[in-house]
Amino acid sequence: MPGDGRTVGRLGVAEREQAWQRLGGGDFDLIVIGGGVVGAGTALDAATRGLRVALVEARDLAAGTSSRSSKLFHGGLRYLEQLEFSLVREALAERELMLTRLAPHLVKPVSFLYPLSHRIWERPYTAAGLFLYDSMGGARSVPGQKHLTKAGALRMVPALKRDALIGGIRYYDAQTDDARHTMMLARTAAHYGAVVRTSTQVVDFLHEADRVSGVRVRDVEDGREVDVSAGAVINCTGVWTDELQGLSGSRGRFRVRASKGVHVVVPRDRIVSDSGLVLRTATSVLFVIPWRAHWIIGTTDTDWNLDLAHPAATKADIDYLLDQINSVLVTPLTPDDIEGVYAGLRPLLAGESEETSKLSREHAVARPAPGLIAIAGGKYTTYRVMAADAVDAAAHDLPGRPQPSITDKVPLLGADGYHALVNQVDHLAARHGLHPYRVRHLLDRYGSLVHEVLALADDRPDLLRPITGAPDYLRVEAVYAASHEGALHLDDVLARRMRVSIEYPHRGVDCAQEAAELVGGVLGWSAETIMREVDVYTARVAAEREAQQQPDDESADKRRRAAPDARSGIVSSAE
Template identity: 40%
Template sequence: MRFSNLDRTHIVAKLKKEAFDVMVIGGGITGAGIALDAATRGMNIALLEMQDFAAGTSSRSTKLVHGGLRYLKQFEVKMVAEVGKERAIVYENGPHVTTPMWMLLPFHKGGTFGSFTTSIGLRVYDFLAGVKKAERRKMFSATETLTREPLVKKDGLKGGGYYVEYRTDDARLTIEVMKQAVSKGASALNYSKVKNLIYKNGVVAGVLVEDLLTGEEYEVYAKKVVNATGPWVDGIREMDDSKKGKTLKLSKGVHIVIDQSRFPLKQAIYFDTQDGRMVFAIPRDGKTYVGTTDTFYNDDPINPGMTEEDRSYLLKAIHYMFPEVNVTENDIESSWAGVRPLIHEDGKAPSEISRKDEIWESDSKLITIAGGKLTGYRKMAETIVDLLAEKLTTEDGRSFPGCQT
């Protein structure tokens, strides 16, 4: 079946008629990754998304398949190693939507990073992340750093580290993965909201769906149901009466966009802010975008917006690192905001909470994937589908090949 809304009637008919091996709730990058992995292993899989595909967190990132350098500050060595290796796989799988981009990390007197810590940190990062030789870190003097980007703050500048990140279009990456999943046999449908879960003998066996385009409600049945709804994970768990133990803590990230005529940045920069966080400033297609913020968020995640406080924070960050750039709120052409589904950790600020992912299984056998990052979507999917394969093999006696993504 084609990945096209022109086939919507046929997809709905198939969802009503067939009993699937797996039903995935959520059409962001995590759900798309699970659908692709499961379909390539021969599972009959369906996926439902209440908005458009990638409409949530998966279209509101910094547009980087980020290697996770900042996690070294939190000594999350295992995460740096895993995310770095996954970044290389994502690039290999989708070079048409992923582009290597050199990133400059300036360091100043009294800043978070110094010459020694930057050099050692980037070297450890190269090693842990398995960075290819041509993309390994370089160290610059203050003069060389200013040659790369003259707008960087000169006062107290000691030098810069130079390393590679991978630029992407997060929404398009999600769509590419979803298209591939459908080409392998997955049934994926957007604007289809799960209203309730269906149970047989206390075990989740399907979902009640509302087609948001027609208002029709119908049931879809599957042997296994996976909750991959990102910021809405706890809402599905509430339907299942299984929101206990660990829960999500949502964090909002805002980016602002400024025309290059007002902020003529020529080099992507990863820089310190006054409060010790790290922020990106990235030139792209005649614009410069800057982000992100990291603040707890308790409102509806469907359409988070930029507040005056968010805007002020990012403008102050620009003025701090690029003092010659006299931008004001009137220079902001647009912005975007997304919500990170973090796993709650008592007493920690948003930037301190780990970006790790976890799998939870309820008494009703609902499988939930929580947390995680864009870069790690493929590995998260592999872990979930390994679990699904193990369960389906035990229950049905069927065998499935290993991960092929």
């Protein structure tokens, strides 16, 4: 429990074994299935209400959708056109909480230019929408809309063709490293007493008469199985919702469809701009998002019914994104400019429309059987509201009346003391022999936990050197990922704890050996295991590159599936 002097939400080797013993050693009020942002948020919500909660995830924290989003906490400006006012208002309130109270170390303001291309009607039409957006909360903690002439817009974004716009409007939203935010949510839940365990797959549901009374889980690393009893089980598995529903033996109340969203990452100097961009396309909108020394360009929005664990980007997806952005750029991007590509699946509630871009981003909660709750839909920004709704729904199956949700008052680990440390960057840098920019980067990844990270290098100054081939990251960060952040495989480190897999043209291959040796030192890997981890990661990158040369989803999926899985112990019946 928090405050007992043992750990601060640490997810290390010892904690992993303790978590296994706790899973088999007693009843829980709630079991949460799924380690994405909604699952981690639900575990935190339940734990801070005083409930006994366990979170189990078959793969890694944020291994699915929650590490492959557009990485924005945004109000959903485009949902105003769909008249989803309550969704926009809710999302803006959540964005404000993240920026100011819950995660200021992880969530930052980001500006966007909306280029205007139609005279007379477009500026007042867009301005009216942004005025409504700002009045709903869009201008809290960030600047409100600013109107620009054509010359002003081109000064802000010199990369744009002169004939691509007649003016522009700048507005602000917020962004985060989605995988780090989700991981920090899970660690915060652990800090408040939740059992958090990855590589732990639900393989069956337990029943008492007509109610679900728990789950049977399997450690996919060593094959152990154990039954875990609970007052209620909450299915937070996103695009796997229907699959888990089938495993439970109960009939679902809604159906989830997967929509594939592809993003490409290019170097910052390829698009000369002081702001992100929002561009209208024929079917949706395209974001050009600042991301450290890069731009993230996305996204596509197409139906996907193939492998849910490893959605594959195709050449057609990439060509579409390049065609859309090149239509407005003076200097076009080429495939050679691309540093990284990633594909994620949005879990959308299936509706009457067959177009995934039209399906609702609202979420739904159902109780398909006594003791079983399912939640799906929604968007990353509103995960906290979804989590509270899920725990409220589970209250029907729990004795007594749970306390109301308080997660709007619970900062994530690393938030407390962050602002003071920002003012002490030079002092911290001098103490550890680092450049101030390096310390600022660490603070924006770890917040006040930066002391924990740097302490690992007290007796090993070599850990403060940059990782060869990925100099944005220090060697100590790979060690910390395994010792404190729950990373169990090289892929967990290079793809999620750090974002090497999308930020460098080699996609992590050039630093795989070094990172594996650092992680292996914490996890006790043999030389053979280190070699296998490097081989598996390298094969993953090669398979993704091959998939990205394919013309369609089926052929890309076939190429991507050919790569071995770091978690080979996962069984196909459920994830």
